[in-house]
Amino acid sequence: xxxxxxxxxxxxxxxxxxxxxxxxxxxxxxxxxxxxxxxxxxxxxxxxxxxxxxxxxxxxxxxxxxxxxxxxxxxxxxxxxxxxxxxxxxxxxxxxxxxxxxxxxxxxxxxxxxxxxxxxxxxxxxxx
Numbered sequence: 001x002x003x004x005x006x007x008x009x010x011x012x013x014x015x016x017x018x019x020x021x022x023x024x025x026x027x028x029x030x031x032x033x034x035x036x037x038x039x040x041x042x043x044x045x046x047x048x049x050x051x052x053x054x055x056x057x058x059x060x061x062x063x064x065x066x067x068x069x070x071x072x073x074x075x076x077x078x079x080x081x082x083x084x085x086x087x088x089x090x091x092x093x094x095x096x097x098x099x100x101x102x103x104x105x106x107x108x109x110x111x112x113x114x115x116x117x118x119x120x121x122x123x124x125x126x127x128x
Contacts, residue, residue: 002026002117006096009122012086016126020081022096022119029053029072032116033099034079035108036070038092038124047109048094049081054104061109063089086126093121 008020022034035050049060049070058070069082079096097115099108108115 004096004098004117004119006094006119006122009094009124011125011127013128014087014126016086017082017084018086018124020083020094020096020122020124022079022081024077024098024117027117028074029077029079029098030074031100031102033101033106033108034070034072035097035099035110035113035115036079036081037095037097037111038090039095039121040089040092043092045095045111047111050107050109051079052105052107053101057105057107059107059109083124086124088126090124091126092124094124095119095121 005023036048039045051058051070055072067085072079096119098117099115
């Protein structure tokens with residue numbers, strides 16, 4: 001079965017950290033750019049971060065710059081999102097999406113791009 005599975009979400013206090021994982025099964029992520037997205041209740045899905053297939057290019061939403069770090073381990077077929085200094089406004093369901101590309105430095109951070117695969121999401125709640 002070809003799928004992406006997110007994990008690592010949970011409840012954390014403001015200022016805390018979480019590391020989300022996006023693992024692929026049934027296919028290799030080597031030729032895919034990966035984006036992280038989030039959707040809070042009553043809000044549209046928004047791009048958080050992305051990483052190119054080569055890992056050489058990353059991008060971040062202004063709201064998370066300096067706090068979140070995206071990385072990938074192709075040997076483990078997994079992409080990570082390290083989230084530090086979490087704020088209540090980071091509360092949302094976080095999704096990853098894989099978009100196949102032959103362009104090594106392509107980085108997709110818009111939820112409207114026709115990505116090949118989406119994960120089911122993992123809940124992140126930042127609250128005291």
